[in-house]
Amino acid sequence: MTVRIPVQRLRSFATEALQCAGLTEQDAAAGAEVVVYADVHGFTTHGSNALAGIYVPRLRDGRINPGPQLRTVSDTASGAVLDGDRGLGLVSTVRATDLAIGKARQTGIALVAVRNSSHFGSAGYYAHRATEAGLIAIAMTNCGAQGVAPGLGGTTRMLGTNPLAAGAPAPGGAPFVLDMSATTVATGKIRAAQREGREVPVGWLTGLDGMPVTDPNAYFDGKADVTWLGGSAATGGAKGYGLAILVDLLCGPLAGASWGPTPDLLENGEERPDTDIGHVVIAIDPAAFGAGSTFGAGARQLLDTLSADLPVDPARPVTYPGAPEARTAAASLADGVALPDHVARQLLSMAADLEIKAPTELAAVAE
Structure with a gap:
């Protein structure tokens, strides 16, 4: 399932989140542009998913310098x-x-x-x-x-x-x-498959014996590696x-x-x-x-x-x-950015931690 959020609303939310994590208004706006670009063009693993899972947490704990x-x-x-x-x-x-x-x-x-x-x-x-x-x-x-x-x-x-x-x-x-x-494939897509409980396509991972692996857990357990573009x-x-x-x-x-x-x-x-x-x-x-x-x-x-x-x-x-x-971006601008439910939940959790108001569209996943 997915929820849709108007592009400008998502951009404003991402900007506010980055500011609350310590960035200046100018830097937060620049960072939010990159985040929203990914979401708008269909690269959610590098958009809001990374905002809630990488950028804000690391800015808050000091692994990324906010100033x-x-x-x-x-x-x-x-x-x-x-x-x-x-x-x-x-x-x-x-x-x-x-x-x-x-x-x-x-x-x-x-x-x-x-x-x-x-x-x-x-x-x-x-x-x-x-x-x-x-x-x-x-x-x-x-x-x-x-x-x-x-x-x-x-x-x-x-x-x-x-x-x-x-x-x-x-x-x-x-x-x-x-x-x-x-x-x-990017490892974020392997993580997404793990989170959703589904197998990855043959060719993404290879086991330590050189055979194809479709269980995403094998990568994170060190029992399989992501393949190079082109395969073997x-x-x-x-x-x-x-x-x-x-x-x-x-x-x-x-x-x-x-x-x-x-x-x-x-x-x-x-x-x-x-x-x-x-x-x-x-x-x-x-x-x-x-x-x-x-x-x-x-x-x-x-x-x-x-x-x-x-x-x-x-x-x-x-x-x-x-x-x-570009077609995905046009649809995002017309109908709102499509975010998977698990990303919407991450954003809701992030908003609660930062004590900021989340876009109302995200509330649908909490019902």
């Missing part, structure tokens, strides 16, 4: 490194994205990295933000030192899901926005694995943040927290490459041509990353 002093570590015409001071990754990455956009307008391409940060929510938000400014963008994050999946063929969880997103403007329709993890080595798992390494190289050593595969992990194998996370945003201005007036039209034609192809199944038209999410 960070964002510091510039290095700054050049086409790049910068920011120290997030253990603050909310949503806020520091919005600032990094805007800085990369500004620099790209001057130099054509820019890269801004963030260190000493935390969970940054939906990667697609930052890529989409750049497309709204008419730029192409790539955004990515590692999971700090936290190990979520072992290297391909390995047994020790060393790498994160290491999500990345890419976006390109295409006026006249939905922009191209690819939002993906390097693993077959025979079916292309090296591609997802390689992407995860690339993200850790850029968001770890390049950004100056932590990363997963360190020698101490092999020595003691202890679970490590997802702190000192690194993010990277790359922005590209088509105008700097002589395509300022033509890129958008070309992108629109390319995407529309793909979508016009005759589908194998008439019930499943050909589409592209960003288009289905």
Whole structure:
């Protein structure tokens, strides 16, 4: 079951919750935008679910610094490194994205990295933000030192899901926005299946014997691991694995943040927290490459041509990353954001803890 909440009401509620958790009004508004973007576009695990399950609790207990002093570590015409001071990754990455956009307008391409940060929510938000400014963008994050999946063929969880997103403007329709993890699925979806008491599809998890596993509990019990995008080595798992390494190289050593595969992990194998996370945003201005007036039209034609192809199944038209999410967003704006009952209950509990008023629509799950 789901409940629906008007977008603006959810945004106001998320902003108030983040303020009550210690953020300034400006930072709370920026963080709420990222949260609501995820919900509006159908990525609830990275939206209100994370608000109630990750951001507010960690802001309140100090694991995330509610009053960070964002510091510039290095700054050049086409790049910068920011120290997030253990603050909310949503806020520091919005600032990094805007800085990369500004620099790209001057130099054509820019890269801004963030260190000493935390969970940054939906990667697609930052890529989409750049497309709204008419730029192409790539955004990515590692999971700090936290190990979520072992290297391909390995047994020790060393790498994160290491999500990345890419976006390109295409006026006249939905922009191209690819939002993906390097693993077959984000671990939040495995947690959601566990919470709902259902099995996960074959291919999400593999047991210690290399056989497929569908019980989500096996992942959290350490009896199965999430697979890399592509699956096994025979079916292309090296591609997802390689992407995860690339993200850790850029968001770890390049950004100056932590990363997963360190020698101490092999020595003691202890679970490590997802702190000192690194993010990277790359922005590209088509105008700097002589395509300022033509890129958008070309992108629109390319995407529309793909979508016009005759589908194998008439019930499943050909589409592209960003288009289905745009349709979900349109429905959210028209009818309200759809939130699963368990997320609605989390929000009600959070509101009670913060002593703030929850949207009236959430009350339906308590009846």
